[in-house]
Amino acid sequence: MDTREKKNIIAKRIARSLEDGDVVNLGIGMPTLVANYIPDDIDIMLQSENGFLGLGPKPEAGKEDKDLTNAGGEPVTIREGGMFFDSAESFTIIRGGHLDKTVLGALQVDAKGNLANWMIPNKIVPGMGGAMDLVVGAKEVIIATLQTTKKGNPKILSECTLPLTAKNEVDYIVTEMGFYKIENEELILIEINPDYTVEDVKNATGVELKISEELKEMIF
Amino acid sequence: MSKIISIEKAAEKVKSGSRVMIGGFLACGSPDNIIDKLIENGVENLTIIANDTSFPDRGLGKLVSNDCAAKVIASHIGTNPDTGKKMNDGSMEVELVPQGTLAERVRIGGAGLGGFLTPTGVGTVVEEGKTVIESRGEKFLLELPINADIALVKAWKADKKGNLLYRKSARNFNPLIAKACEMVIVEAEEIVEVGEIDPNHVMTSSIFVDYIVRSEY
Numbered sequence: 001m002d003t004r005e006k007k008n009i010i011a012k013r014i015a016r017s018l019e020d021g022d023v024v025n026l027g028i029g030m031p032t033l034v035a036n037y038i039p040d041d042i043d044i045m046l047q048s049e050n051g052f053l054g055l056g057p058k059p060e061a062g063k064e065d066k067d068l069t070n071a072g073g074e075p076v077t078i079r080e081g082g083m084f085f086d087s088a089e090s091f092t093i094i095r096g097g098h099l100d101k102t103v104l105g106a107l108q109v110d111a112k113g114n115l116a117n118w119m120i121p122n123k124i125v126p127g128m129g130g131a132m133d134l135v136v137g138a139k140e141v142i143i144a145t146l147q148t149t150k151k152g153n154p155k156i157l158s159e160c161t162l163p164l165t166a167k168n169e170v171d172y173i174v175t176e177m178g179f180y181k182i183e184n185e186e187l188i189l190i191e192i193n194p195d196y197t198v199e200d201v202k203n204a205t206g207v208e209l210k211i212s213e214e215l216k217e218m219i220f
Numbered sequence: 221m222s223k224i225i226s227i228e229k230a231a232e233k234v235k236s237g238s239r240v241m242i243g244g245f246l247a248c249g250s251p252d253n254i255i256d257k258l259i260e261n262g263v264e265n266l267t268i269i270a271n272d273t274s275f276p277d278r279g280l281g282k283l284v285s286n287d288c289a290a291k292v293i294a295s296h297i298g299t300n301p302d303t304g305k306k307m308n309d310g311s312m313e314v315e316l317v318p319q320g321t322l323a324e325r326v327r328i329g330g331a332g333l334g335g336f337l338t339p340t341g342v343g344t345v346v347e348e349g350k351t352v353i354e355s356r357g358e359k360f361l362l363e364l365p366i367n368a369d370i371a372l373v374k375a376w377k378a379d380k381k382g383n384l385l386y387r388k389s390a391r392n393f394n395p396l397i398a399k400a401c402e403m404v405i406v407e408a409e410e411i412v413e414v415g416e417i418d419p420n421h422v423m424t425s426s427i428f429v430d431y432i433v434r435s436e437y
Binding site: 048049050051052065066067068069071072073078084085086087088090091094095124125126127128129130131132133136137163164165166167168 | 245246247248249271272275294295296297298299304307316318319320321322323324326327338339340341342343344345346376386387388389390391392393394395396
């Protein structure tokens with residue numbers, strides 16, 4: 001399976017976990033792929049932290065609007081029923097508990113629900129943007145990440161070693177191998193991609209893995 | 221007194237060493253004409269307060285890349301490699317602030333408040349040096365207001381008094397910085413007669429605006 005396929009599996013599985021009526025913020029990078037797979041029969045309001053609700057797909061070539069971009073600076077559209085606002089209002093929505101779910105990428109995530117996704121000291125310091133507010137403010141935090149780094153090291157650890165984005169805030173992790181829940185500082189595998197064995201998953205995870213008694217097959 | 225001035229006159233008001241808030245989110249809603257004129261004027265040692273440092277060739281990113289800034293306070297610098305380079309070689313200071321915290325610090329800077337409590341950053345490096353206060357059984361960081369000498373605001377329409385409309389996601393930090401600075405200069409795409417903007421729709425009141433310039437591009 002190539003990286004692109006893995007990312008699409010993750011995006012598809014997360015899209016299936018969204019519920020009708022959810023207000024959702026998708027982070028930059030892999031999380032934005034989730035929007036491609038939202039089922040047609042549910043109504044999801046996507047929030048864009050640069051200042052609107054009702055984020056729509058990319059415009060057709062030639063129909064880009066310089067005044068309508070997503071939080072990554074790319075041209076997008078707004079759906080009917082959406083609205084624009086300023087940055088203070090945007091983070092009132094995010095911090096104020098008005099966001100049902102946020103989907104974010106990770107450099108590292110751990111069984112305590114800690115997330116590190118904003119810097120690698122002395123290497124890359126892009127800044128946290130809205131990530132710290134999103135992780136603290138959203139009712140549910142879903143991490144979309146490949147199971148391991150390019151070098152094959154686990155990204156799910158017993159304790160993050162990189163500077164944290166937020167502490168004890170992550171609820172779910174979705175990788176190409178499985179769907180995990182974090183509960184009482186334990187990492188629990190609740191769904192497994194049938195292409196992998198439990199042993200494969202354990203070997204690619206940097207913390208003790210609890211297997212749910214009702215372990216299901218991951219459908220995407 | 222007319223608030224409408226030329227871009228040249230507007231840019232002259234921004235002296236080297238000024239503390240400047242600039243609107244825009246990755247160059248969307250950015251006062252590009254004034255920015256270009258500042259570079260032409262060779263201003264230096266600005267302290268820039270903005271959401272991000274954009275790209276080297278767009279928006280306020282050009283000010284960073286053309287050595288106009290001594291310090292930047294922003295939430296994201298990753299799209300402009302020059303910001304990281306200058307931060308690492310020590311030629312420019314960078315203070316990173318979570319985006320929601322930065323927006324609210326600017327908002328309360330214009331609202332006469334002395335600070336606010338946010339859960340954002342608790343247990344991270346953002347907490348370092350800050351007062352932690354418990355409220356309703358949870359930990360919060362005390363964050364302080366932020367103000368500046370000059371706001372460079374980008375609007376879609378301004379009436380001749382300075383009532384403003386922003387367009388789509390170009391609004392972002394613009395209405396917030398317009399209330400947090402000593403002097404507010406607006407670059408507007410269109411300048412219309414007073415009364416042409418319905419009071420129901422005005423997004424920033426003319427009382428906050430000192431000068432208006434017309435965008436040439």
